C-alpha cells in the first residue's frame with residue numbers, strides 16, 4: 001500500500017552492518033566486533049537505556065558521505081516498502097557536540113534526499129530535532145546555525161530523554177522557529193504524562209505529536225485531539241521495545257482511532273527496534289486485529305498528516321484508492 005512515513009530518526013536507521021563498515025572506514029573503535037554482538041546489545045529496558053546505545057552508535061558518522069550513505073540506505077529501504085513520501089528527523093546537537101560541522105551532516109542528508117527523489121521518485125523532507133536533555137541555550141545556538149538551511153528544513157522537533165524535560169523548557173526556541181516560518185512537532189507522551197502533550201500543543205504550538213501514547217490516559221485530551229485533528233505519529237514496535245507498552249495488544253492506537261484521533265504508523269528507529277514501517281503496520285494490525293478499512297485509514301492519515309501541500313496530499317490519497325481498487 002502507498003504510504004508516507006512521518007516519524008523516523010535518520011540516525012536510528014543505522015543498521016549494524018553499516019555501523020561496522022563506517023567504524024572501519026573512519027577508524028573508530030567500537031565496543032562491538034560483529035553484527036551479533038551489536039544485536040545482543042539491543043535489549044532495552046527503557047528510553048534512556050536505548051538512547052545510550054543510539055548515541056554510542058552514531059559516533060561512526062563522521063564525514064558527509066557517511067550521512068549520505070546512511071540516508072540513501074534508509075530511502076531505498078522505505079521506497080522498497082512503497083513509502084512515497086517521508087519526513088525525517090535528524091539530531092544536529094548529537095553531531096555538533098562531537099565536533100562535526102552542521103554543513104557536513106546536513107549536506108550529506110540533504111544530498112541523499114535530492115538524489116533519491118531523482119532516482120526513486122520518493123520525496124523526503126528533513127525535520128531538525130533539539131535534544132531536550134540539553135539546555136535551551138544549546139537549542140537556540142543550534143537553531144541559529146540551522147538558519148542558512150531554512151529553505152530545506154521543514155520543521156523543528158523535540159526528542160531524546162523525555163522524563164524531567166517538559167516541552168515548557170523550549171518555549172523560546174520554538175517561538176523563534178515559528179517566527180522564522182518553521183512548522184513545529186514534539187515527542188510527547190512516549191514515557192511522559194499527558195501534561196507534556198498539552199504543553200507541546202499550548203506552549204510549542206505543534207502541528208503533530210510524536211508518539212502520544214499516554215494521551216489515552218486523559219479523556220479530555222483524547223476529546224481535544226479528536227476535535228482538532230492534531231495527528232499522533234505512533235511507532236508500535238518502538239513502544240514495545242522500549243517497554244512503553246508491555247504487549248502490542250495493550251497499544252492504544254486502535255482505541256484512539258475509535259475516538260476519532262488521527263493516528264499514523266511509523267518506524268522511529270527501525271535499525272534498533274526490529275522493523276521498518278511495513279513491519280510496524282503488520283505487527284500492530286495483527287495484535288489489534290485491525291480491519292482492512294482501518295489499515296487503509298492509517299495509510300490515508302499518513303498523507304493527510306504530512307507537511308505536503310494540500311493538492312499533493314489529495315493526489316497521494318487517491319493513489320491509495322487506486323491501489324485498493326486494483327487489489328479488488
Ligand code: ADE
Nearest residue numbers: 009159160161187268269
Ligand atoms: N531519539 C531517537 N529515538 C527517540 C525516541 N524514540 N524517543 C526520543 N528520542 C529519540
Ligand code: ZN
Nearest residue numbers: 009187210268
Ligand atoms: Zn522518535
